[in-house]
Amino acid sequence: MKINKAIIILTLCVFGCKNKSKLDHPLNDSLKKDTVITSTTIVKDTSTIDPSDSNNNEEIYHADSVNFEKFALDAKPSTVKAPIDWSSYPEAKDFKTRITEAYTSNEVSFAGNYVLARFGCGASCIMGFMVDVRDGKIYDLPLGEENSCSFAEDRAICKTNSRLFISSICKEKPESTKVYYLAYLWNEDKKEFNSIKNEDEFLKK
Structure with missing residues (x-):
């Protein structure tokens, strides 16, 4: 035993x-000790990416290609806002609430003196107005159905100190890599927008 x-x-x-x-x-x-385990980060080399590759998920900002500085203004934006002059555009009263709210809460964001009011007008459409802070007069923005597209990458792009206004950056098809621009230049003397057809006039070289 x-x-x-x-x-x-x-x-x-x-x-x-x-x-x-x-x-x-x-x-x-x-x-058994307090060990930190780090994962390996793989950095993708974007220098050889084919833009036509549908598997490429890199974000592309087409607005960065627009040369707003070419149409820059020297004047500083006004900080004082005149009352809205509804008599300058009687039809705009149909959107009085939206325009008033935008004018009251927004700062100057276009061509040195204009406050923008933008809002939807359908599935792929936006419309809007701009108000001159110097005298309160209202003007149409080049938006609406005639300046919209089914496959818009971006819309209503502008800068505080530039007269250039990009209504839309569009694609022919969702999978397209090429875009086209609907661009306008504000004529301060005539108080109107003029269409720019040649992209070489407003795109960076």
Whole structure:
């Protein structure tokens, strides 16, 4: 009986020592401590990306190609707003609430002196007006259905100190990589927008 007990105790000691040796391996020592495991970050080389590749998920900002500075103004935007002159555009009263809210809350954002009011007019359409802070007169923005497109990348783009207004940046199809621009230039003397057909006139070289 004593021999059997001795054999059992000896067997347990042998297996116990083997298990202890595995747990005391140097690799396991590092895992028992507070170890931070970092993942490898793979940086995609965009220098060889084919723009026509539909699998390319890189964000493209077409508005960055527009040369607003070419039509920049030197004057600083006015901080004083004249009351809205509804008599200058009686039909705009149909949108009185929207125009008033935009004029009250927004700052000058176009051609040095104009506050813009823009709002939807359908699934792929926006319309709007601009108000001159110097005299409160209202003018149409070149938006609406005639300046919209089914696949618009961006719409109603302008800058505070530029006379250039981009109504839409459009694609022929959703999968197209090429875009076209609906661009206008504000004529301060005539108080009207003139269409720019040649993209070379307003796109950066």
